[in-house]
């Protein structure tokens with residue numbers, strides 16, 4: 115799973131799609147996930163990082179991952 | 195080491211995208227090379243809100259001396275204020291000339307008055323005319339500006355040019371509000387474009403900007419059984435495509451395209467506003483239907499005259515819903531927010547959220563029977579800022595005067 119190549123992201127969670135002019139703000143958790151995705155980390159690695167750093171069950175993170183991917187898909191921000 | 199508190203990741207679409215559709219962030223592929231938004235003050239003139247739009251690069255569009263002063267107070271220089279509207283007093287016109295604002299002339303009386311003021315001051319004000327026209331939609335807003343079809347607009351331009359006292363630099367229209375037709379904007383651009391081409395060919399005057407006004411719909415559902423559902427409305431992309439495409443076909447040389455000016459109001463702010471309220475009482479009407487009486491009514495939710503505002507409960511609720519009528523708190527028959535809403539059973543004290551109230555409410559609201567509430571702004575980091583205090587008795591009495599013979603109470 116990768117964000118589309120042309121999507122601009124900023125550290126404070128601003129996303130911009132230059133071909134449609136749409137922009138989004140991500141909460142701090144999503145911004146952190148995007149930064150890891152950008153570093154080329156896999157889904158599994160990101161899950162590990164989150165459960166190490168945050169007080170959360172892995173099963174919850176898995177559900178949230180699916181949900182975020184759905185949000186990104188609807189926003190057409192994911193590479194097909 | 196203790197772990198940090200977790201929060202589900204989420205993204206939220208920003209309204210600023212609406213302006214980007216017209217290529218305002220020119221570092222990314224613009225759809226049209228020169229675009230300028232002017233914040234339409236009457237839509238929401240709370241200073242904090244205006245300043246956000248100015249921070250995003252918007253100029254100001256005002257329709258009264260009071261709004262004009264508010265824009266100056268928000269740091270907008272005079273030369274970036276568009277002064278619209280049928281009422282501009284002598285003093286206000288002088289001030290606008292002094293500060294080099296863009297004056298959009300509404301009628302012949304104003305045209306003559308401004309010509310005299312310019313002569314008296316020895317200045318050449320920068321002006322546009324407001325044009326009204328048939329764009330194939332109903333109703334025609336022909337009470338504002340000069341009509342295109344009957345030749346008035348052309349006559350106004352001719353008088354401006356022949357006076358030699360006014361500098362004609364723009365053409366303006368605002369064809370209506372909550373316009374559901376993209377085609378209407380194409381027609382408007384064609385008509386303004388033909389006036390611009392005429393100005394160039396007949397008088398050698400290059401019209402430097404075309405101001406298409408506002409009018410794009412927001413995500414609110416219009417009142418009435420036959421209203422178009424909001425998901426069937428054209429998107430901002432479609433309006434942007436039609437307007438910028440038509441501008442490029444209108445007979446301007448590619449290197450002499452006019453600036454596209456937009457006065458978009460509702461579409462940029464409506465969805466940013468929410469009203470929080472609570473249930474005062476519930477009752478059954480004579481026909482058995484349920485009614486909720488809320489602590490907000492048409493006094494602070496003026497747009498409930500036009501819209502079926504979405505209302506949602508703000509605490510856990512049952513999934514069983516019922517058809518209810520929503521009334522406000524005023525002791526007045528007109529105070530009805532929704533005739534038919536489908537809501538779960540609510541009880542006294544329950545909280546509700548009214549959606550999409552950002553446009554025209556915080557300007558058209560009225561202090562009637564009840565006082566107006568606080569307004570807060572939530573910034574991008576989630577911090578809450580008070581931007582308008584709740585009214586109190588002292589505020590209301592501030593403007594009142596007691597004649598001496600009534601002084602002893």
Ligand SMILES: Cc1ncc(COP(=O)(O)O)c(C=O)c1O
Pocket residue numbers: 234237255278368370371372407408409410457458459460461553
């Ligand atoms: C001259 C002018 N410009 C802009 C607007 C903003 O319109 P809207 O909120 O429909 O975008 C209005 C609103 O009535 C207006 O009268």
